[in-house]
Amino acid sequence: MHTKTNRLSGRESSARADARWSVEQRLEFVEERLYWLGEINRQDLIARFGISMSQASADINRYLKLAGDGIRYDKSAKRYVADADFEPVLAEPDAARMLADMRLVDAGLIAPEQARLGVVPPLETTPVPERPVDPGVLRVLWRAIARSLQVKMHYQSMNRAEPVARTVEPHALAHDGFRWHVRAWDDANAGFRDFVLGRITAPELAGPAEKTAEADQDWNTWIDLQITPHPELAHAQRRAVCLDYGIAGDHAVVKVRRALLFYALRRLGLDTPPDARNPQEQHIVLLNRDEILASLGSREAD
Numbered sequence: 628m629h630t631k632t633n634r635l636s637g638r639e640s641s642a643r644a645d646a647r648w649s650v651e652q653r654l655e656f657v658e659e660r661l662y663w664l665g666e667i668n669r670q671d672l673i674a675r676f677g678i679s680m681s682q683a684s685a686d687i688n689r690y691l692k693l694a695g696d697g698i699r700y701d702k703s704a705k706r707y708v709a710d711a712d713f714e715p716v717l718a719e720p721d722a723a724r725m726l727a728d729m730r731l732v733d734a735g736l737i738a739p740e741q742a743r744l745g746v747v748p749p750l751e752t753t754p755v756p757e758r759p760v761d762p763g764v765l766r767v768l769w770r771a772i773a774r775s776l777q778v779k780m781h782y783q784s785m786n787r788a789e790p791v792a793r794t795v796e797p798h799a800l801a802h803d804g805f806r807w808h809v810r811a812w813d814d815a816n817a818g819f820r821d822f823v824l825g826r827i828t829a830p831e832l833a834g835p836a837e838k839t840a841e842a843d844q845d846w847n848t849w850i851d852l853q854i855t856p857h858p859e860l861a862h863a864q865r866r867a868v869c870l871d872y873g874i875a876g877d878h879a880v881v882k883v884r885r886a887l888l889f890y891a892l893r894r895l896g897l898d899t900p901p902d903a904r905n906p907q908e909q910h911i912v913l914l915n916r917d918e919i920l921a922s923l924g925s926r927e928a929d
Contacts, residue, residue, distance in 0.1 A: 650686070653678070657690040658717050660744055661698065661709040663725065668706040675745040693717070758806045760824045767830040768809050771797050777833035778811075783826040784929050790828065795820075796836035798843065803890035810846055810886060812838035813929075819843045820929050821886070845886040850922050852881040852891065853914040857906035868910045878914050888923055 653676055660667040669683035678686075687707060691698060697713030700706075724743070731737045732747050739747050771778045778797060781790040795811035801821065802808070808821040819838075840846065855878040856865035873879055883891040892898040897919075901912040913919055 649676075650689075652676075653686045654690050654693070655717055656743070656745075657687060658694070658715050659720075659725075661694075661707070661713060662715050662720055663744060664746075665709045666701075666704070666706045671745060674740065755805065758825055760807055761827075764824055764827050764830055767832060768797050768800070768824070768827075771832055771836075772799065774832075775836045775839070777836050778830050779833045780830040781828045782822060782929070783828075786929070790826075791815075793822075794833065795822065796838050798836075798838075798840040799846065801887060803887065804894045810843065812836070812843075816929075819845060819886070822929060843886070846884055848885040849882050850885050850888055850919065851915070852883060852895075852897070852919065853878045854881060854895070854897075854911045855879075855914050857901065857910055857912050859906040860910070864907075864910075872911060885922060888919070892919070892923075 653672060656672065656675060657667055660671060667687070669680055669687065672678060672683040672686055673680065691707075694713075694716050697710050698707055699710060701708045728737075728743045729747050729750055730752070732739050732742055733750055733752050739745075767778060767780075770776070776796075777794055779792065779794050782793045783790045794814045795809075796814075797809045797811035799810040800807060801810055807824045809824060809827075810819065810821055812818070813820040813822075819842075854872060855874065856868040860868065868874065881891070881895075889898075895911065896904070896909045897911070897913050897916075901909070901916075903909075
């Protein structure tokens with residue numbers, strides 16, 4: 628009986644914790660709707676969480692007690708409206724999180740009504756050719772990483788006309804902004820390499836891996852990219868670039884693994900000399916370019 632009581636107590640405690648978490652989620656939703664959209668009503672909560680009208684009213688009233696001033700009820704619109712002096716009390720506004728949410732909607736991974744605010748503004752992104760990954764390939768690599776195993780596979784390198792058999796020891800996945808790689812020890816080259824997932828076929832789990840992630844020096848070494856506005860831009864343009872890239876003072880630091888340095892430089896347009904492109908096209912330059920070039924040991928995926 629005592630054991631059963633303990634189990635019930637544990638379940639009740641878990642249920643109460645889940646309930647508290649649900650309330651916290653809904654209060655955050657109220658706050659974010661007020662901050663980002665400037666308004667909320669009970670129907671917004673009902674549509675997002677599937678709760679009752681009375682629960683939605685209780686949630687809004689609970690938040691009003693927490694927030695204090697800065698929120699008024701618009702009788703004509705039947706909505707609570709945030710005034711100019713409204714300040715969030717639960718968390719600091721996070722633009723990166725909201726924009727990431729929009730990217731999930733744009734990618735079709737969640738529906739607009741599943742977004743943090745239950746809605747998203749009209750949005751569009753630059754089209755990028757889809758780089759499909761075979762689920763079976765990803766599954767084998769994932770298991771190999773988790774269990775520290777070798778993988779026997781066929782790989783189509785751009786340096787060869789036909790696929791060749793390879794034995795690799797994967798320890799991490801990486802994304803260069805366009806495609807997925809697996810970072811792995813390559814027996815054929817006796818070194819760590821990047822392998823594009825879309826070029827891997829017929830992977831199979833093999834014996835225990837002999838190399839660990841700790842042995843991958845390029846992966847474990849971090850490089851600081853010191854970026855600054857292009858010196859040939861006008862003063863107002865440089866100020867705009869500072870705001871755009873979050874540059875405070877004379878430069879900002881972007882940290883990148885040395886294994887991904889080649890991709891990062893290419894993505895930022897820093898893989899060519901500063902005078903290779905018009906400053907109105909290439910807005911930033913590297914302050915520590917010589918140091919970075921000396922560190923550039925890793926190259927594009929095999």
